[in-house]
Amino acid sequence: MIKGIELIGGRLAVNVLAADADNAARLVAEAGPMVLGGIITKGLTFEQAVAKVQGCHARGVPVSVGLGAGDPSVWRLAARVARETGAAHVNQVFPTACATVAMLEGSGTVVNALVAPSGTPGRVVISCGPLSAAAEPAVVSADTAAAMLAEAGIWSVKFFPVNGAWEEMGAMARAAARRGIPMFEPTGGLDASNVAHAARICLDAGCQVVVPHVYSTVVDKVTGQTMAPAVVDVVEKLRVLM
DSSP: TTOOOOOBTTOOOEEEEEEEEHHHHHHHHOOOOOOOEEOOTTTTHHHHHHHHHHHHHHHHHOOOEOOOOOOGGGHOOOOOHHHHOSSSSEEBBHHHHHHHHTTTTTTTOOOEEEEEEETTTTEOOOOOSSSSSGSSSOOEEHHHHHHHHHTOOOOOOHHHHHHHHHHHHHHHHHHHHTTTTOEEEESSSSSSSHHHHHHHHHHHTOOOOOOOOGGGGBBOOTTOOBBBHHHHHHHHHHHHTT
């Protein structure tokens, strides 16, 4: 389902930041082929972002092209980089995911769509685009959001930020599964202590594939490198679910 990834038990992978190609290669070498290397485009030029992705590809690492804390202002840059490089995965926000799917048609790149918790289980915020994020929040039922994404051919829902909103996340995961969206990506506030809990909720909701994002908690704050032993720990926490 994701190019270059071997899923744990056919259902689980993990998305972690890669500071550079060497860091990405070390993470995959030590943690395994279920690791997707995240390259953030925010703060980079198109050329810089393409070079980072291509560097990872040259080391055999599948790449998830990211925005940067869900920043919708770089959605077009992320889409262009994914198209140029044939990345395995690209992160998008709800309003721009459909355009990205059209840009990448036939590439095999998985496009996700970010929805945000509203504070009420079964209701999510979809106004997370470059203009709509500053407008009056558009809060809809999780089922409506999932139906709209399914209509647009979106393969994956990114729920951000989780930050302990387990009931809300589970409601969105169930809605996505009911609508036939095969992948779910819980993101925000996840670490080795809770990643298995998050993944279990999504698996139990009926999601075929679950790809938690574990970012800042496994990054060395001094070097900026994602720490391979910490990623190994995350992967082991996920393995016990299968």
